[in-house]
Amino acid sequence: MSTGLQLIGNQFSGEGAQTFRAFNPKAQQWLEPTFKEATTKEIDQAMHLAATAFSQYKKTTAQQRAGFLYAIIEEIVALGDELINTAANESGLPLARLQGERDRTTGQLKLFADLITEGSWVNARINSGTPDIRQMQIPIGVIGIFGASNFPLAFSVAGGDTAAALAAGCPVVFKAHPAHPHTSHLVGTAIIAAAKRSQMPEGVFSLIHGATNETGQHLAAHPSLSAIAFTGSFRGGKALYETATRRHTPIPVYAEMGSVNPVFFLPGILAEKGQELATQFLQSVTLGVGQFCTNPGLFLTYGNAQEFLTKLQENITSIQPGVMLTNGILQAYQTGTQKLKTEGAKLFAAAPEAAHQANAQLFVIDVPQAIAQPELCSEIFGPSSVHITASSQEELYQFAASLEGQLTVTIHGTAADLEQHAGLIDILREKAGRLVINGFPTGVAVNHAMVHGGPWPACTPAAGTSVGTMAIYRFCRPVCFQDFPAFLLPAELKTENPLGIWRLLNGEFSKSNG
């Protein structure tokens, strides 16, 4: 293609005059083709098609939508090496990682396809009697989704948010991340091809490009939009939240805005296997050049951590520097780590450096400093982590209580440590969407029980998850049907339970008929 275009419904569109290009962070080269920035008219057109499509798409059966999701999987797989190579060029991520991420992406689509095929997710509730009330979850309308830079496949165009929204019955207008427009374009064409093959209404999916905030803000402010899903920085998520909550008709924003993911090491386990933990922890900090929302950017030790720290210092010297996703992210990492030093954190271990790459860096402060200067504990996206030394149990608990909302909090301890510090776990339960014992926060399982969410400023709202099957509820609302004649009831709520789903019948879970 000569110029990157928008996918407005089933049409290519390139009305804009503004353009931008992606950059290969590994080769340090601008990439072709140039992409056009979407115009407000193009966004309006995508929204118009999506709103029109909703009236049909919401009436598709779960089987039809599952077929659509499976068709997307096939079309993505059919892109073959071109997709992986393109994503590698635009992100600097290794091929093996991107192949794994493609599997994660198709796995997510399959998970949601299977969820809706089984059908019980609609949370059908029937209270028979006078009146007869029957409730289920219905899709809310058109969803605007903003892709993340750090997962060009799994949290991008056909990522978890898109899978959940399409599964629920909501059309999607996707704002591609400007760091990987060509990858986004390839996946967008795969979704459009799948939609056509599956006879989905035009407008069920559109893809718009843009490198300016205005483009995203125009989408967020569009009156036909029903919700926003976002994965990215706190600043970006907050800007969308402000727009969405100040509209004439406010809409929910499901923003995953990152986290420092503190890891607590308790005395018994430090004594028992400090060296082993150091090796594992450093792997978690530097995995994927630290470019994960769940990267552990803070770690606290309480008790004698000498072996642990010595091993960290020893191991870090063999950690190779890595290419980051964009030069902007690299620069923010360098500025952030530099700022830590000037603001009083002490660098106690660092990996070798290289031009245009990020090296692992470990800093140290104590609890009083962490509490007095909370800016030392804020997220720096990349392979650094700040060590907090607690000199007493009081400091340990005090620091835990001072934490802001997180995606994850991790505690390492022997059984005795954990029994002794039950109060710590009790405090930390209020701070995150996921609590990990004796593991590491990186690696987010995609299943029915996962929560990838947490209190502000990690996410908004706290009661959401962007990973796992619960993510579908962000794009639904409950509606109840009072005294509806059988022929007007959705299949999910018909007395004879034609779909064979689990329902709450007068307060009792059952698969029987109503």
Added chain:
Amino acid sequence: MSTGLQLIGNQFSGEGAQTFRAFNPKAQQWLEPTFKEATTKEIDQAMHLAATAFSQYKKTTAQQRAGFLYAIIEEIVALGDELINTAANESGLPLARLQGERDRTTGQLKLFADLITEGSWVNARINSGTPDIRQMQIPIGVIGIFGASNFPLAFSVAGGDTAAALAAGCPVVFKAHPAHPHTSHLVGTAIIAAAKRSQMPEGVFSLIHGATNETGQHLAAHPSLSAIAFTGSFRGGKALYETATRRHTPIPVYAEMGSVNPVFFLPGILAEKGQELATQFLQSVTLGVGQFCTNPGLFLTYGNAQEFLTKLQENITSIQPGVMLTNGILQAYQTGTQKLKTEGAKLFAAAPEAAHQANAQLFVIDVPQAIAQPELCSEIFGPSSVHITASSQEELYQFAASLEGQLTVTIHGTAADLEQHAGLIDILREKAGRLVINGFPTGVAVNHAMVHGGPWPACTPAAGTSVGTMAIYRFCRPVCFQDFPAFLLPAELKTENPLGIWRLLNGEFSKSNG
């Protein structure tokens, strides 16, 4: 009592200099005692106690919390006639209605007590394997609740929001509605007595009074608050929403802000039983002097409505005027209905008038007028309703599509009508939380399937309900526990399922062990 005081935890407190009094709208007399407006210091103290109480209250067992809710029921019942008479004085509502409302209140408390005793509501999800992930709903913290004027018991101090929050494990700081402070005080003392009897931590419940917006706003802005529940006007709800979303740490606002609850009458049923429908409809419009959130303030007829309209005009003459909850509400009703006339709606039927009372009034406009002047279709709290005449199916659908979010939408039709207008129902499904066929919106059943919610401007967020067991989820968030040793898992998530609750085990509903 000589002066009405705050209930700050287990203490009476009256630090404020500002005071206000309730008014008997029936006798048109000021009531004693005078109540003190809460000071910011008192609110801060209530919040401090509540936040401290949360760390203990969240750890109570469901049985302990259910016992607390049952104790509240007993204490409310023990208030006997004093409660009913006080509420009647402050609200002008009839004794029989208030006795019924007390039953509704205790019924709601029982429903939530039984819900948590059964236990499956926590939505436990277990994905065993590596890693082992276990999810459940946990309480979010201290809830600020703002009572409604129109249900001095069931949507007030011990109303549905309080029952849901306390059941979930959240302390409550309740801002009493200034129209019924003494009723609020009595119920507040009942809750405190129940809390003491049940050994609940001090601060699990506080009651503050105030007649100014500042008092409520101070509560809404308090950094220790985790969510707000509100039932009342659009203006009041929106003000709280704005405060809550612009805080340093935004919190969710669950606001039920009212609705016009349109009722659609289709041609076949108008021909079949227009007179009977007129009688029933007028009862719904005038029930409780029209002071329900679900009062039908709009009704549309399509087809020959002559018999229906004649019967309305005939019946309305025998509808007695009624005392409204407050003089302010009466005045707003008079201003609102007067404004309808000056803005072009035609009064076509009215009940007899009386001093200091509201009389039923019916207006008429056509669809083009309704669409051109949406202000004619906005809520007027009281026993009025605006008739919209649709001259074609196109107008009928056009009007339906133009509607804003509602708590309820009702359709009357024969089977043939409904089959012919499936497209209408399809449009209306997007407009409300509850759809009613051949019934009336007034009367909200309290059960597992009810949705008392709906899209903006009826409510925020659309995905919530303030009536029925689903209301508990407003005060919870999911959290997942990764690789927790058995002894640290909550009972709900222990492999052996000691509570015998329904759980989603690797995607399958089951009561078995994990």
